[in-house]
């Protein structure tokens with residue numbers, strides 16, 4: 001994507017001179033202060049918003065994963081919700097198999113009948129990720145997917161994305177927006193977003209140290225501008 005620009009109808013420019021290239025599958029992270037344009041960028045990449053200028057060249061099918069899984073899980077049971085994500089051309093037997101596989105992929109094997117409201121926050125987020133993968137997407141756009149989770153669920157989601165994006169049998173690219181600087185240690189590359197544009201890819205740990213205040217006293221505070 002090159003020189004993207006996006007203006008909201010109220011005239012507010014959210015993206016400007018926004019250029020980003022992801023050259024290979026993996027877990028890529030974007031960090032930046034409130035209002036720097038991260039969510040807008042993911043929505044433009046997902047095709048939910050049309051850019052006001054610039055171009056997107058993307059060969060992967062995108063799927064968004066929101067901060068709050070309750071905003072994207074629609075049907076009452078895990079199995080029925082996943083059915084909704086599957087490509088329409090599958091027959092009944094293939095659909096059952098795809099649902100089983102998607103649940104197993106995210107560590108929820110056997111929970112087809114489980115009501116979604118009985119899942120923990122971390123399990124719901126894993127189900128949302130299963131749906132994104134089952135839809136056939138090869139580009140996952142994750143908007144602060146761990147912001148509402150407790151530390152152990154947060155680690156589970158990170159480990160899941162690490163595993164999914166390093167599986168060479170199914171090349172998957174994840175673009176993960178975070179405000180938790182410690183997550184930068186786990187990515188293949190990280191970039192700082194400021195004033196609607198994305199900086200160069202950097203080593204995640206180095207960017208974390210650049211942004212973190214001395215002695216890491218204020219968690220996440222270094223990214224706020």
Ligand SMILES: Nc1ncnc2c1ncn2[C@@H]1O[C@H](COP(=O)(O)OP(=O)(O)O)[C@@H](O)[C@H]1O
Nearest residue numbers: 008010012014033034035036037038039040041
């Ligand atoms: N629906 C909207 N209408 C108008 N302006 C918006 C809307 N959503 C976000 N913005 C503005 O666009 C800019 C980028 O916001 P956003 O992409 O949500 O940033 P981030 O996700 O980095 O916090 C901000 O100035 C914000 O106020």
Ligand SMILES: [Mg+2]
Nearest residue numbers: 038039040143
């Ligand atoms: Mg946001």
